[in-house]
Amino acid sequence: MANDNKLQNIIGHCKEYGFVFQSSEIYDGLSAVYDYGQLGVELKRNIRDYWWRSMTQMHDNIVGIDAAIFMHPTVWKASGHVDNFSDPMIDNKDSQKRYRVDHLIEGFAETLDKEKGDAMLQQMDQLLAANDFAGIKQLIEDNKISCAISGTCNWTDVRQFNLMFSTEIGSVAEEANVIYLRPETAQGIFVNFLNVQKTGRMKIPFGIAQTGKAFRNEIVARGFIFRMREFEQMEMQFFIKPGTQKEWYEYWKETRMKWHLSLGIGADKYRFHDHVKLAHYADAACDIEYDFPMGFKEVEGIHSRTDFDLKQHQQYSGKKLTYFDTDINQHYVPYVIETSIGLDRTVMMLLSEAYKEEDLSTADKQDNRVVLSFPPMLAPVKLAVLPLTKKDGLPEIARELIDQCKPYFKCFYEEKDSIGKRYRRQDAIGTPFCVTIDHQTKEDQTVTIRYRDSMTQERIALADVKALVMDKIKMF
Numbered sequence: 001m002a003n004d005n006k007l008q009n010i011i012g013h014c015k016e017y018g019f020v021f022q023s024s025e026i027y028d029g030l031s032a033v034y035d036y037g038q039l040g041v042e043l044k045r046n047i048r049d050y051w052w053r054s055m056t057q058m059h060d061n062i063v064g065i066d067a068a069i070f071m072h073p074t075v076w077k078a079s080g081h082v083d084n085f086s087d088p089m090i091d092n093k094d095s096q097k098r099y100r101v102d103h104l105i106e107g108f109a110e111t112l113d114k115e116k117g118d119a120m121l122q123q124m125d126q127l128l129a130a131n132d133f134a135g136i137k138q139l140i141e142d143n144k145i146s147c148a149i150s151g152t153c154n155w156t157d158v159r160q161f162n163l164m165f166s167t168e169i170g171s172v173a174e175e176a177n178v179i180y181l182r183p184e185t186a187q188g189i190f191v192n193f194l195n196v197q198k199t200g201r202m203k204i205p206f207g208i209a210q211t212g213k214a215f216r217n218e219i220v221a222r223g224f225i226f227r228m229r230e231f232e233q234m235e236m237q238f239f240i241k242p243g244t245q246k247e248w249y250e251y252w253k254e255t256r257m258k259w260h261l262s263l264g265i266g267a268d269k270y271r272f273h274d275h276v277k278l279a280h281y282a283d284a285a286c287d288i289e290y291d292f293p294m295g296f297k298e299v300e301g302i303h304s305r306t307d308f309d310l311k312q313h314q315q316y317s318g319k320k321l322t323y324f325d326t327d328i329n330q331h332y333v334p335y336v337i338e339t340s341i342g343l344d345r346t347v348m349m350l351l352s353e354a355y356k357e358e359d360l361s362t363a364d365k366q367d368n369r370v371v372l373s374f375p376p377m378l379a380p381v382k383l384a385v386l387p388l389t390k391k392d393g394l395p396e397i398a399r400e401l402i403d404q405c406k407p408y409f410k411c412f413y414e415e416k417d418s419i420g421k422r423y424r425r426q427d428a429i430g431t432p433f434c435v436t437i438d439h440q441t442k443e444d445q446t447v448t449i450r451y452r453d454s455m456t457q458e459r460i461a462l463a464d465v466k467a468l469v470m471d472k473i474k475m476f
């Protein structure tokens, strides 16, 4: 399956089975905004839970918070977002279409052979690192990179555009104040650093984790739920003693990569990408990239943020944000290592990894299936219980099994259509286990359990089903 097709097929599959819908579809949609359907929301929630528990339950020095989306407008002045959170853009004068220059150049580089493409991207990284916008424009013109709509190379100069959405707070227009929809969840953690440290009696090193919505007015939003205007982040700020940032940066790189591998995705599908052009707050930064159908792209960022954020908030709020370290009898502003992963991007990564079109044809029969082979712990539905017929007491046994299991994990009941068709529908939504209740069940209290990935079946005791599924969906 060509990768372009794969992405289109995943998008179609997500819509057909209730994972992801275009926002406001009946009004022709809203660009780069998506809604999660009945299965997508379960998948997303399971990923969020796994991340949350990996951070706050498996580390006794990490706690969570849930800060508001609206924050005092000065937060964004202090954080640098008002002045620096912008991307260099270029407009095509004929189509009026605006592009982020890095996306425009990356798209073109992908059409070249690998060596030429890599050289071009290296040149782009250097020019961006030097803020050399004239040089970037020259690179675009020299390579005759054209607009996909007009087909021309009639470009404006490269300019910066801020990505924050603003709105107004206050009931009467005169009192209204401009506030921003947060472009990252991290600042909610920084401004609560002392609240948490003091009330939780936290000792450095410690972390604060948060998941929640973030908003960015992405100019070029493409790639399905890869780049959205409203999305969800899962971020953790780890507060450390100044001078220890290098070792903690390495620790979190390694720890986060282990988490990614624990999703059952092979090491060959991931790579680190070190940043050449560092964000205004960082002294080291890298991305964990996954090999999406459209190539290796960022899923998570790991940033050594120094004491930039806390110092800025100290300065702008006039409040001290220092920590007293009893080990060395000193006050200091802690340094921070941040891990920041996009939840929607992780959903897309898991969909890309799980989606398979399998040809099961034999000499005398054409057959195929689409299967989503999610890790069982993340699958939206864990167990489907299927009575062979609608009568003879089989549905009752099936319902009893579901009643026994549903307090522990999500189950699904279905009695319509042939067993084969029902299995295929469960494969298509990624249910790892199907149990069939048949007439033999009434005689010897056994059932057939069918495994999604291997499609093998075995006979087990009805009484063992719950324990078997519980064991396979364990997170830790």
Ligand code: GAP
Binding pocket: 183, 184, 185, 186, 216, 218, 225, 226, 227, 228, 229, 231, 232, 233, 235, 298, 299, 300, 301, 338, 340, 341, 342, 343, 344, 345
């Ligand atoms: N606090 C640091 C921060 O926000 P970032 O690299 O801008 O860093 C972190 O974003 C992660 O958030 C990215 O690795 C990506 O997974 C996700 N993300 C960023 N912009 C996104 C967008 N427009 N749509 C979906 N996910 C996005």
